Amino acid sequence: MASLQPVRGTHDILPDEARRARHVTDKGRKIAERYGYEEAATPIFEFSDVFTRTLGETSDIVTKEMYTFTDKGGDQITLRPEGTAGIARALISGGLSQKLPLKFFYAGPMFRYERPQKGRLRQFHQIGVELLGVAEPVGDVEVIALGAAILDELGVQGNTQLELNTLGNTESRMAYRDVLVEYFSDRSGELSEDSKLRLHRNPLRILDSKNESDRAIVSGAPEFDESLDAESHDFFAEVCAGLDSLEIAWHRNSRLVRGLDYYCHTAFEFTTDALGAQSALLAGGRYDGLVEKMGGPSTPGVGWASGIERLSMLIGEGPEQPRAIAIIPLGDAAEAVALKLTDELRRAGVAADLGFRGKMKQRMKRANNINARAAVILGNIELDQSAATIRDLDSGEQELVPLTTLRERLKQFR
Ligand code: HAM
Numbered sequence: 147m148a149s150l151q152p153v154r155g156t157h158d159i160l161p162d163e164a165r166r167a168r169h170v171t172d173k174g175r176k177i178a179e180r181y182g183y184e185e186a187a188t189p190i191f192e193f194s195d196v197f198t199r200t201l202g203e204t205s206d207i208v209t210k211e212m213y214t215f216t217d218k219g220g221d222q223i224t225l226r227p228e229g230t231a232g233i234a235r236a237l238i239s240g241g242l243s244q245k246l247p248l249k250f251f252y253a254g255p256m257f258r259y260e261r262p263q264k265g266r267l268r269q270f271h272q273i274g275v276e277l278l279g280v281a282e283p284v285g286d287v288e289v290i291a292l293g294a295a296i297l298d299e300l301g302v303q304g305n306t307q308l309e310l311n312t313l314g315n316t317e318s319r320m321a322y323r324d325v326l327v328e329y330f331s332d333r334s335g336e337l338s339e340d341s342k343l344r345l346h347r348n349p350l351r352i353l354d355s356k357n358e359s360d361r362a363i364v365s366g367a368p369e370f371d372e373s374l375d376a377e378s379h380d381f382f383a384e385v386c387a388g389l390d391s392l393e394i395a396w397h398r399n400s401r402l403v404r405g406l407d408y409y410c411h412t413a414f415e416f417t418t419d420a421l422g423a424q425s426a427l428l429a430g431g432r433y434d435g436l437v438e439k440m441g442g443p444s445t446p447g448v449g450w451a452s453g454i455e456r457l458s459m460l461i462g463e464g465p466e467q468p469r470a471i472a473i474i475p476l477g478d479a480a481e482a483v484a485l486k487l488t489d490e491l492r493r494a495g496v497a498a499d500l501g502f503r504g505k506m507k508q509r510m511k512r513a514n515n516i517n518a519r520a521a522v523i524l525g526n527i528e529l530d531q532s533a534a535t536i537r538d539l540d541s542g543e544q545e546l547v548p549l550t551t552l553r554e555r556l557k558q559f560r
Pocket of ligand 1: 275452453455
């Protein structure tokens with residue numbers, strides 16, 4: 147039998163974490179709805195082409211990190227490493243181009259064969275938004291503002307900073323690419339092996355290399371701004387002005403290029419120091435060429451995604467779970483009454499826990515373990531009077547209450 151450990155980089159989401167993750171997702175969805183983004187879900191696996199054609203032939207995701215297999219019908223399938231390509235595919239295959247602009251929110255698992263560490267998993271979960279069909283910079287401002295609002299309402303925005311950059315339009319990027327190839331070629335002997343490979347295929351990616359000797363060379367590299375044409379420059383200026391008008395603080399990181407190749411113009415990351423090496427909390431940008439590259443009509447797009455595990459770590463304990471009422475029957479006759487009473491309470495919307503066995507002491511212990519708010523004790527004395535004793539488990543106070551008014555009386559413990 148195979149090892150009973152979960153596969154490296156995956157883990158079980160047990161109730162405490164599940165509650166935090168649900169809080170993050172629910173908050174995200176609710177705030178996104180306020181901005182007009184509706185939930186959509188694409189399949190967890192797609193034909194591999196959906197990703198290989200769009201994320202970048204030289205990107206780490208495509209070259210090293212995809213979970214790809216041939217299914218029983220002989221098709222090349224990949225577990226989705228991110229959500230944007232699937233949404234773009236859905237736009238094309240669902241014929242949604244007639245309905246633009248479209249605003250989507252999504253949440254779900256993603257898969258990347260990365261080296262696991264704190265905040266970095268092989269199966270992780272994202273919430274994300276995509277705005278399709280809006281070419282204007284105000285679209286970028288809206289999605290960034292939505293990201294900021296979610297971080298704010300989760301109480302983590304104070305821990306983050308917004309890094310912003312422009313990757314310009316295609317012409318500007320081509321011009322900058324030439325400048326970089328020239329600059330890095332002169333120093334190629336000192337570049338890391340990865341960067342040497344990227345030199346001609348995707349020199350922009352060298353800019354965010356983590357390698358020490360690369361970084362020294364990168365620090366002297368020419369700035370993108372010198373290659374930006376007027377259109378790209380104006381677009382970026384409008385995004386910056388929009389963020390300023392909404393008082394969303396940002397700072398320019400001219401080395402931010404992102405690990406996926408579909409971006410143009412705006413690239414951004416809300417980063418944090420609170421998660422060790424994994425600093426990116428919520429990240430995205432504009433991807434005007436993506437849908438077309440996939441074979442669909444030219445469609446502008448902008449969006450972001452955020453790791454639910456990373457958000458959950460930052461929110462700490464998260465919201466408190468509603469506390470249950472423990473029903474504690476003592477004796478056979480009481481058991482029968484308790485079973486019925488518990489069922490009635492649950493149907494009336496009260497979280498009620500019926501200890502399945504044990505004497506008073508063991509049942510009270512369970513009530514404490516589940517952090518029950520109150521106990522309803524049903525013993526012979528109570529049954530004789532068609533009543534129950536309610537014990538407030540925080541104050542220790544108790545009172546005898548007729549069964550007929552019990553439900554009403556329990557309302558104060560919600
Ligand atoms: P990404 O930067 O690859 O972008 O991922 C977005 C976020 O997902 C990261 O900032 C991080 O919070 C989380 N994340 C990524 N990889 C892992 C991992 N291995 N373990 C845990 N969390 C992780 C995208 O995925 C783009 N699709 C975002 C986008 C949407 N751009 C435009 N629209």
